[in-house]
Amino acid sequence: MNDSLIVHGMVLFQSAVGENDKRLVILTKEKGKITVFARGARRPGNANLAVGPFSTGEFEVIEGRSAYNLKRSVISNYFRELATDPKQAYYGFYFLEACGFYAVENADESNLINLLYITLRAMERKQMDMELLRRVFELKLLAIEGEYPNVFECVSCGSKENLNTFSFEGRGMVCDDCKRKTDTTTVSKSTLYTLQYVITSEPSSVYAFNVNDEVKEEFIYIVGKYFNMYVGHSFKSLEVLESMGLK
DSSP states (O other), X not given: OOOEEEEXXXXXXXXXXXXXXXXXXXXXXXXXXXXXXXTTTTSTTOTTTTOOTTOEEEEEEEEOSSSEEEEEEEEEEOOGXXXXXXXXXXXXXHHHXXXXXXXXXXXXXXXXXXXXXXXXXXXXXXXXXXXXXXXXXXXXXXXXXXXXXXXXXXXXXXXOSOEEEEETTTTEEEETTTOOSTTEEEOOHHHHXXXXXXXXXXXXXXXXXXXXXXXXXXXXXXXXXXXXXXXXXXXXXHHHHHHTTOO
């Protein structure tokens, strides 16, 4: 008989299986993204009845052939406040879905879990408006995955001076000597600093800043266009937000 294993993380997704069971996808620090079956978890009175998306805590699981079986859970946070606002709820689902898109099995996903937790906490505390918070999340997600744009030097010549233009085609900043008119946008020094801050900061402090409306508009435009160009994936939660007129 397989020994049980203690993992720590957050439930990204759940679906019904049979009459009383649940299939959970959990992002864990120890094992990355894993699939877990919770037997009888939909039965009234079951200890795991309330375990679902956003549930964060400790999970005791037993490894099977192709998935794990949930033996016990100790939930520290359900993020129930998000469910009271449809817009917040579906943005929350988007953050879960995006992390699930990048997460893999048997990998150290500590940074990804930390970003997800801090993002949901920032939503609860209303630290930023949702549009800016979403783009900060996306850029930090790309930074964790090593897919972020180069905003520290010119992508053409390597110069760190006169970086005033962002090239979407070049995936980063270009200096005044190298800039071209094709698929570029002007970037203020404050916006450049904000891009650099989000990429280099720890997840715990990634939302600890304020910007004026001009910087916010530039930041949202650059990150949004870059993310859409290079991630190349359609997220169902965003489609729901758009269909509800909340995006």
